[in-house]
Amino acid sequence: MATPAAFERQTKVVPYVLQKSQTVDNVLPPQRRWHAVEIFQTVIVQEEKPETLSDFFDFHPVVSPTIVPAKLKKIPRPSLIARSFEPHARKEILELLAARISEVRQTLGQPGVATAVARLRADLKKGYEVASLRDDMANFASAISLLQDYCYMHWSKMSADQLTRLENTLILMRKKSEVSPKDITRIAAVLREQGRSLDYPSTVQLYLDDEESSDEGKDKDGED
Amino acid sequence: MPSADSSSVKTIFRVDYKPTLDFYDKLNSSAQLLADTYKNWQTDRLRVVLKDFPNRCSLTIAHANFFFTQDSLNSSENEKSRIDEVIKVLPKALGKDVNARVGLRRKYLIAVEMDYKDLHQLVSSKLLNANPELTESIYPWAQDFHLVFSAPDAGFRGLTLGPISQEQLPQFLEPDESNFEVGDITLLTGKWFEGYPRTAIYVDCDYAKTNIKSDKLLDFYTEARENHKILVENVQHYLLGID
Numbered sequence: 001m002a003t004p005a006a007f008e009r010q011t012k013v014v015p016y017v018l019q020k021s022q023t024v025d026n027v028l029p030p031q032r033r034w035h036a037v038e039i040f041q042t043v044i045v046q047e048e049k050p051e052t053l054s055d056f057f058d059f060h061p062v063v064s065p066t067i068v069p070a071k072l073k074k075i076p077r078p079s080l081i082a083r084s085f086e087p088h089a090r091k092e093i094l095e096l097l098a099a100r101i102s103e104v105r106q107t108l109g110q111p112g113v114a115t116a117v118a119r120l121r122a123d124l125k126k127g128y129e130v131a132s133l134r135d136d137m138a139n140f141a142s143a144i145s146l147l148q149d150y151c152y153m154h155w156s157k158m159s160a161d162q163l164t165r166l167e168n169t170l171i172l173m174r175k176k177s178e179v180s181p182k183d184i185t186r187i188a189a190v191l192r193e194q195g196r197s198l199d200y201p202s203t204v205q206l207y208l209d210d211e212e213s214s215d216e217g218k219d220k221d222g223e224d
Numbered sequence: 225m226p227s228a229d230s231s232s233v234k235t236i237f238r239v240d241y242k243p244t245l246d247f248y249d250k251l252n253s254s255a256q257l258l259a260d261t262y263k264n265w266q267t268d269r270l271r272v273v274l275k276d277f278p279n280r281c282s283l284t285i286a287h288a289n290f291f292f293t294q295d296s297l298n299s300s301e302n303e304k305s306r307i308d309e310v311i312k313v314l315p316k317a318l319g320k321d322v323n324a325r326v327g328l329r330r331k332y333l334i335a336v337e338m339d340y341k342d343l344h345q346l347v348s349s350k351l352l353n354a355n356p357e358l359t360e361s362i363y364p365w366a367q368d369f370h371l372v373f374s375a376p377d378a379g380f381r382g383l384t385l386g387p388i389s390q391e392q393l394p395q396f397l398e399p400d401e402s403n404f405e406v407g408d409i410t411l412l413t414g415k416w417f418e419g420y421p422r423t424a425i426y427v428d429c430d431y432a433k434t435n436i437k438s439d440k441l442l443d444f445y446t447e448a449r450e451n452h453k454i455l456v457e458n459v460q461h462y463l464l465g466i467d
Contacts, residue, residue: 070378072454078465085338088346091466175467 080177086136087177093127093140094174097147098167104155105163117155124148139179143187150191165190230298231427231456233420234331234397237307238291239441241320247287254317255285261309266402273402282402283310290314295399297419307445315438326441327381327432328448331397332456333388335421336464340389343423344368347387350463368392370426379451381430385459388426393417396426427459 082088100120107113124144131141147166158166169190173179248270255265255272262274262283271286279302281294292310294303315323336343344367351371352358359366370386388396399412431448 072451072458074454075458075461075465078461078467080467081460081464082466083336083338083464085342085346087466089342 079175082177084136086134086140089130089134089137090140090179091174093130093144094170096123097127097144098170098174101163101167101170105160105167108160108163117151120151120155121148124151139181139184140173142184143173143179146184146188146191230300231332231334232300232303232330232452233295233297233333234399235294235299235303236291236327236329237303237310237445238289238325238327238329239315239323240289240325241315241318241323243288244319247318250318251285254314257313257317258283258309261306275402277403277405277408280403281306282400284402285314285318290318293400293403295397295403304449308442311441311445315441321438323436323438323441325432325434326436326444327430328445328452329428329430329432330452332427332429333393333421333424334427334456334460334464335424338423340387340423343387343425347425347463351385379431379433380455381432382428383430383455384426384428386426388424390417390420390422393420396428425459425463427456429455 080087097120100116100123103116104113104120107116124147128141128144128148131137131144169187173183173187176183251272252267255267255274258274259265262276264275264277266273266275271284274283274285276282279294279299280296281292281299281302283292283306284290290310292303292307294306296302315321338346348359348369352369368387370384373380373383373385375381394412394414394417397417399416401409401412404412429452431451433444436444
């Protein structure tokens with residue numbers, strides 16, 4: 001049997017409040033009574049609470065919340081309810097791209113612009129990957145591709161106004177029920193029109209091949 | 225855009241009242257008043273079930289309640305005419321002036337064209353916390369979820385909301401076997417659901433009130449339909465409205 005000293009080393013002493021009918025014998029199961037004596041030597045006996053009061057309500061005061069009758073409010077009706085996934089995914093990507101372009105616009109002329117452009121490029125790439133994997137987003141993938149080419153070539157020369165126009169083009173696409181080939185042509189024309197003011201021979205060719213594109217990227221990085 | 229009514233796939237209209245012994249004397253005669261509408265019936269002497277198999281609906285009259293159930297698509301008009309008739313006939317025939325609880329519960333499927341995986345992603349983004357820790361740390365195995373709201377004292381006592389695929393429909397729609405002939409019950413193992421949407425947003429809501437006088441039942445039903453309409457349209461606009 002453990003000595004009191006050994007017991008104290010092994011056991012954490014917990015204050016215990018004896019209730020009216022409790023004794024050492026009936027509180028603990030028989031197999032633990034051997035050390036009950038030691039436990040109850042350290043018991044702090046406190047004045048008993050009135051029977052009507054439960055311990056539970058010391059910590060959980062009774063509250064009776066007022067129930068306020070509520071009426072359903074109609075949610076403002078959107079212009080378009082989209083039941084297929086494509087418009088939702090397109091909206092998400094366009095919102096992200098618009099936010100990135102806005103970020104580029106706000107950081108123009110500041111050291112942070114390189115980071116903003118890197119983010120825009122990364123998200124353009126990510127958006128293109130998502131869109132190109134789905135048949136119903138093929139047109140949208142083409143639109144991102146046009147935007148990718150345009151941004152790779154012109155981002156360092158674009159003014160805040162041009163970036164705003166680009167952002168607006170994206171917002172228009174967000175509200176459409178679907179992106180048709182006509183929309184792609186329209187976006188290409190808008191970009192070409194913007195490109196013209198930047199001395200870009202866009203009426204002849206809109207795309208860059210890989211080699212030129214990577215050179216262009218290096219040049220721009222060098223400019224920074 | 226489909227209306228809320230056309231998205232309804234199951235209806236339960238239930239009226240609870242205080243049981244009284246004189247109910248059993250009135251049971252069969254009350255049920256007989258509706259025999260023209262419901263061509264089939266079944267009884268165990270303690271209750272009567274009136275059945276209309278072609279329209280997949282039935283009416284059960286018991287000592288403490290009567291309830292109408294319907295399991296079919298695009299049946300809003302049929303539901304309205306049946307419930308109107310029941311409200312006009314039964315409380316009077318059974319001698320019930322006050323009803324302890326009245327409820328209109330409907331299950332809706334708002335059909336979508338997207339794959340289940342996409343729908344799940346979309347609905348999760350609208351209904352769940354965007355914090356990835358929720359799904360990564362709490363239950364990373366989840367392939368499906370439903371959100372359940374409860375308000376025992378409000379108009380809508382409960383609302384269940386979530387994406388659903390055709391395979392899950394038998395589990396959630398729980399068609400009432402009283403609405404099917406014995407030979408048709410095998411349909412419920414799967415064939416019955418072939419005409420249902422492949423993927424949809426599932427809405428299950430119960431609008432109820434207590435202590436309604438029998439002469440106000442029709443008003444309650446109209447109010448309940450209106451509230452259901454607003455709720456389902458709001459769900460549709462919240463989850464699918466992209467702007």
